[in-house]
Amino acid sequence: MKIGKVLFVLFFCARALHGQINIEKWKIFELALSGPTSGNPFKDVHLSGQFIQDNDTILVPGFYDGEGIFKIRFMAHKEGRWNYVTTSNYKNLDNKKGNFVCTPAHKDNHGPVAVKDTFYLAYADGNPYYPFGTTCYGWVHQGDSLAMVTLKTLSKGYFNKMRMCIFPKSYDWNNNEPLYYPFAGTPLKNWNFSKLNPEFFRNIEKRIKQLDSLGIQADLIVFHPYDRWGFSTLDRSTEDFYIKYIIARFAAFKNVWWSMANEYDFMNSKKLSDWDYYIEQFAKRDKFHHLIGIHNGVKFYDHTNPLITHASIQSEDTYRAKEYRMKYMKPVVFDECRYEGNIPWSWGDLTAQSLTEKFWRGVTNGGYVGHGETYITENPVKFPNESSEIMWWSKGGVLRGESPERIKFLRSIIESAPLHMKPIPLFTWMPFSCIGVEGEYYLGYLNDAQPRSIVIDLPKDAFYQVEIIDTWNMTITPVQKKFSGHSLIELPAKPYIAIRIVKQ
Amino acid sequence: MKIGKVLFVLFFCARALHGQINIEKWKIFELALSGPTSGNPFKDVHLSGQFIQDNDTILVPGFYDGEGIFKIRFMAHKEGRWNYVTTSNYKNLDNKKGNFVCTPAHKDNHGPVAVKDTFYLAYADGNPYYPFGTTCYGWVHQGDSLAMVTLKTLSKGYFNKMRMCIFPKSYDWNNNEPLYYPFAGTPLKNWNFSKLNPEFFRNIEKRIKQLDSLGIQADLIVFHPYDRWGFSTLDRSTEDFYIKYIIARFAAFKNVWWSMANEYDFMNSKKLSDWDYYIEQFAKRDKFHHLIGIHNGVKFYDHTNPLITHASIQSEDTYRAKEYRMKYMKPVVFDECRYEGNIPWSWGDLTAQSLTEKFWRGVTNGGYVGHGETYITENPVKFPNESSEIMWWSKGGVLRGESPERIKFLRSIIESAPLHMKPIPLFTWMPFSCIGVEGEYYLGYLNDAQPRSIVIDLPKDAFYQVEIIDTWNMTITPVQKKFSGHSLIELPAKPYIAIRIVKQ
Structure with missing residues (x-):
């Protein structure tokens, strides 16, 4: 292959028409160039591309994709013609010029998600995004056949975010070797940390793209402590090498989020200043400004750090969303609040009722909540570290629980509610929670309590339609009477009831 | 009636035999004397009795019981002959002498309850007492027909302690007038606070005695804020008058406990120093040394006060018993942790499952827990302040809930367990709780989690029998296998499971 030849490898919607390259807004323009294979192309060759439209100039890094191929990926946020020019220390990769036309986004393409109005998330096209995430830490490391089952499960529309590790995971129920390894070398520990394995990335x-086709955000976990290969204890220069590489490769995917860690505080080899450094790298180097979070084990990170876009929290107390919202002045996402399952660890032994309740309590306190599932099905049960169970939380596959349908039901309610709902103290003296738009719309949740009635004070100058929502049985029952002012609302006297109140 | 004549009114088991008065140990010897009716016998006449056996001399106050009758009550804690002599400022009540013989306690008479070995409670005869209390704040103010229903309910053996107000209660579902009022005068507020109403006391x-016959402790609440008659805002001299009177009348009943307040911190007219004063009065004046507690609304009292015998707590977090135990170094009684019911207040809308769970979590963390029930049955539901529902919590009557049978089941397990169980960290890393005797006996509770197995480390030098307890369905199922050392125990994968582990 002749070095220096420009190879267009166009992902997704690129089309050549009368010589013009058309790329849909927020989809990837990819420039592929042939370069050297000798030496260490990962380290020896520097490549970047400048993308220009009017006053917008965006400089993005390139990366080595193996077999002499170097790539630059770009996601355009504005329609119209974009010109580019490359820069490289390798002469034949330098000063390559070209252009493409960014075409309007199709109906289902809303662009990347970002923070909007302090507490909320929205797609780039302005549509609101309410995260209803799930967790399959190691699903990308299991190979195609299981991944296809996972994707089929995801296609049922329960979730719109996936928490997933970049590095493989080593833990109970994650004892198999991954499909690929991120570095060159041989397992378990004989790595060449100066070379990456493009196949791995x-x-x-491929998985990020598959998630995107299902409307699912890929919340990529950069570091995590569950390791038998040495990937949790890289030195700083290797960390930099890896971080730059994943930004160069992944940042042009519109559905990517950066999660610095799963359980940062369980990684004893790293200091707080290390985490601040990583956060800074992503904030500085990712020119597409994807969301940045950092997820805790037991000790919350200081989410007031202005480079962190949203508070990514592990805590089962999802009702505290209201408090954390004001503390951090950011969207609050309980990415982990224990999982539905039956394993002998407390973080994975929730009933479906409990997890569904944690979703409702989180959401009606102004937060967002994440799902995970950990069901043992083998008989007789084995010790966790001897077991090869395929659990959704660890590897994907099928869902066995009863919470996903209920989460989907909640999601449908939230997605049809007014924008910018916030916590409202509708239930004076009561531990029940409510979000809404004052005077217009209220969504209240009564936890696992079983009141046969509730007394609330609605505005006196309007009438309201009340609906009783059974969050477990997924029914919505309108109350015939209209309410105004001091109101007694009869309830079904069972747990997991919500009420929706809409001004008439 | 000739003044100065000695009238023996002997409660319970007193018998005259050959002129000898026999009184069963821990039962009441009552001396009744005729005195003046003119003036204000409550205030003008001072009367006390000295009871002497060998080196024991106990001075107890008398009280005016109306219609010219003055009484002194004494509970003997030692068998054998007790001599007495009265002292009075009224000549014909002074220097009255006599004696009685304290006979052995019958089988069902265990004497009063006191603290034993820091964290535990025991009857005076040494038998352990584990409080499984309930709450009928105003049951004594409702009259005989309802009280008979209440007593019939209590006779089913769910509970062995009753929290009850001395003063009538005014609140939602307690809107009727009481049977009697404590002071002379006319309702609602035209009281003569210098005279008490003996009929009231x-x-x-009568109710205290009926409770005693069912083996139930009467946890008498001295003050409370729920008032429309002015009894929550007495002046200090009236408070003293009332406190001395109830000590003189009630302290000889073996099943009496003194609870300074229901929700002391909701009584705005009283300062912390007032509560310390009341505590001191009971500690000083009650010569039978009944238990003294003070129950909070939202702010715990400082239960380290050495005159407080046990921490009487309102909190739904019964699992914190372990922590409060070490903080206060006393028995910890969660007298209120929300009630089973369906009212529109959160303190009374628990499912039976939730209340049962609060009992199990409290007990397996080394504490004790109290019950209450608040079920609305009227149809359609009325606003709380318009309703005349008879709820167990307010007036007694029948129980409608499903927790009492489960509480009785737990009680039977605890009453057949070894003495002096204490919290044991059997479940490493898990939020489950366990009490027991290290190496011998473990009672663990797995909350509302649904693990299909649990991994625990038992001592390696012995074998253990494991039983799976379904706390909701009230079944106890032995596991066939015997366990030792690192053990995987299979579980039914549903909530509300406990395990009992006994050394073989």
């Missing part, structure tokens, strides 16, 4: 990209 | 005594 290509596989992850 | 006689009625309460």
